[in-house]
Amino acid sequence: MAASSWEAMNFILYSAVNDSLTRQAVGRPQYDYAFILQAYRQVLECFGRVHIVASFAEVDPLARRLSQERQESVFLSFAAPQDTPTDLICPSVCVVAWEFDSIPSRQERGDPQQDWSRILGIHGRVITLSNHAARAIRKALGEDFPVLILPVPLWQNFAISPKSVQPVPINPGSTIDITGCILDTRVLGLCVDDLLPPLPTDEELARIEALKPPPLTPYRRFIIAKHYLHAWVWDIVRGPSLPESGHRIQYLNQWYWEGVQDLLPDFLRSWLARYLPGVAGPLPVPVAPVLELADLSQGAETRVDGVVYVSVLDTQDGRSNWPRLISAFCWAFRDTSDATLVLRITQTDLAAYYVEVLTVLRQLSPFACRVVVLHGELNESQSERLYQAASFYVNASHREGLCLPLMEFMARGTPALAPDHTAMEDYIDETVAFVVNSSAEPAFWPEDIRTLYRTRQYRPDWGSLKNAFQQSYRMSKENPQAYEVMSGAAIARMHVYCSVISWQSRLLAFLGQPVTGELKTASAVNMADNALC
Template identity: 55%
Template sequence: MNFILYSDVNDNSIGQSLGRPEYSYYFVLKAYRPLLESLGRVHVVSTVAEVDPLYRRLLAAGEDSVFLSFAPPQKTPADLHCPTMCVVAWEFDSIPDEQWDNDPRQDWTQMLARQGRVITLSSHTARAIRRAMGEDFPVLVLPTALWEKFSDIRQAHVPTSINAGATLAIKGCIFDSRELDLSADALIPAPLTPEEEAALAAEIEAARPPPLTLKRRFVIARHYLRLWALDLGRDLAEPVPRVKYLQNWYWEGVRDRVPDNLHAWLEQRLPAICGAQPILVSEPPPLDLPATDRIVETRVDGVVYVSVFNPKDGRKNWHQLITAFCWAFREQPDATLVVKITQNDLALYYSELMTLLAQLSPFACRVVVMHGYLDDAQYAELYKAATFYVNASRCEGLCLPLMEFMSSGKPVIAPAHTAMEDYIDESVAFVVRSSEELTIWPQDTRIIYRTLRYRPDWGSLKSAYENSYRMATAHPQDYQRMSAAAIERMHDYCAFAPLQTRLADFFAVAPKAADIEPVLDNASC
């Protein structure tokens, strides 16, 4: 059996793709690859155009093939000769079963019916598909095989409830709440002194245009006539429409003399000249952001909470994650929240983050935000430094970081909804209560309510922080039991051998002997 794999994000583009809606499919492909290699030959293509030529060559050699598209159904080609199947990460209670924008691909039921079967990452997604496609539709639930990846960390590191001290390094920048001089007062502009008010008034007055005297109107008309004449003799790459000069002359030179009723009449008949001019909005001044091209480090200790997310991903509910932490530990200096950001562009969230932290100040606990690239060794130190991992999401397709920290022996704070219901309960986590809420399918351009996600309870999240801290500081033996339970849960959930058997049964092929190459990438799928 030959498995042809494709993801829109690949090894060459992943560095620039962090934060894109489907970038996590790249990590799922890499995690699936050892499983698939244990059943047959794997071919990773860089474009969809390579699929059918490869399929025909293998078919001519008498070999069967299947194309696995690591993309949602609407982005999976429907016109290939090669048998095609989607690997779907989905976090809502229903799948799109109608089309929009005159695009039948948006109706997943049509796309999946054409393919005939599908692979999903969670039981939650499988139920949503079967509700739309029927209970007999072939669906394989296959989380990524992560267990073996963390064997070295489990052997070299015994999780402890209180971190005696660990150094975290990253290529990028680090924001530490204890070094930011946070103050809510800084969010309110200081009142102007009388001298400043006078200076501002003088500046405004100086910026006023000169009065529109008859001579001034003549100068304006001559200016735009001259520009029009100059353009007649030039060969411009992008010619300026001549009517633009008439429009500028009208609004700057004579509009104030035209009665409103006459202007309305002219606007209807000569909209290109007398129509309203667009309002120009000045660009805000650039942010003074730190450099992100060097290795920086910080040291953390005490009870350390870790979370990994993209601030521009609306599912992650990160405002509540941070506010509940700061409110729970306003007077606990030994509680630290380390946030690893999976978003390339610091400017997209910097102001929002700093405003939130300033609104919460003062607080005795510590918030450390890491922006940039962590290599494998640096990620390993983050796994070891954590006391707990925190997830406060509204919905999840799988949540690889949560599984990774649990595989490292870290208990967690998390809801038990969507994909997380497969492996989160009270024995391994401080479970955050949540309730259903209406939402949209994220790709639906109509922005209409068609599905459900979850609303985590802020009070429950705050209590989970407090209860976990109490266990870490006062009941370390309970922490060790929960740590061991997390390790056992992940062994049962995402070890290689049972997932290999599940995959082999689905494709009706026999496993072959193969070395397991652990996947060393991280994502927030």
């Protein structure tokens, strides 16, 4: 895009999740991209016009109209490259959040859209959120391929304001609340024995024995056949006696399964199941009873104190590594009553993880520490109380394309426990976090239906994570001055890493537009940092 004298730069933005669906999209694959778009939008509006489109079909008509008005435009796709078209007239750039050390660079199932190197090559440039993603792209497309590393500008939204409460190493006591429900190990009464069914009493064993049917002798088989065939004929003569489609064929089904099925050879059973499914088809699988869960439309609250660790995760996201995070915490503080782990679960369906989380907690019990699970929606004031309650933020993931929650808490001055791999290598080190050791392991791309191990992720060391919990706890208790230093370093790191001071010159130069001037004055810097445009 050559420099011109045209009046304004127009940014056309697209994400599969729009404003109205962002809250409902928490936990979905495109969830992160929706929030990345919103953060970019606030900054792009400072030095251009922003247009949000609901579909790719709207891009070219909008670009043509702007061109007729002598205005240039560029399309920024906040979606995975395979979901972004390559035939648009409007210049297109993918904004990529990527956590693996390589990108898909070949066609899969005859679909050229699965080849990221082809798509990005057609676009001619790409914006990434981390150095890790940039290296993965350049590995496939060459070191000279135009890549702009542009972290999400969260500083203006999450930096400490004069009204914010500075994080403290030991929480004296604060209330956290949510619209949904709270699972608290202090009130659940967890016991590992609950994982096993209770042993039946002698009376129950006798009752079970009495309910067992007698052996299938030839005479009993004759009685079964006589009973069900008689009922079948009687149903034909007098009309259906059972409701709707359950009549008639059900008698033959019961006769087959109770009286003769075990006498037939395998090939005949298979033949009958295929050609007479109503009689010899598979028996229905019993449906598990529906869990009786809390009313998620109501508010719930609890009070936390001591050293409070917070983590935001999706239990169905394979990156999160949440069972090992919980187990490391519970073993680190097995005999420590004033350590609390608050898990903010973004998964929308409580039933999808309720049993699994309780199973993990029961396996680890008994423990003196406390685990609190928050499920539901947080409004702005509720989120603020969660930020203020945290002493540390914890990440134990296998890989990250960015990790927005970690950055948000660090911008508020909350030190972290986290590995320094993938995107986190850009902003995690010993000055702002207790670094969790990790090692590379084979992995596959989520888009690969064959699950071939063609890339790598990282395995956080469980012992290192446990030690990080214990070291951070000791620092909170014994060296609050060191905590204050680490908290201040976290704020400074996020100010440098995700502020917007250098955005204008870097982005417009990357897009080939003339730079109108750096944001140099104090007032301009303040405006950029707070995105008050």
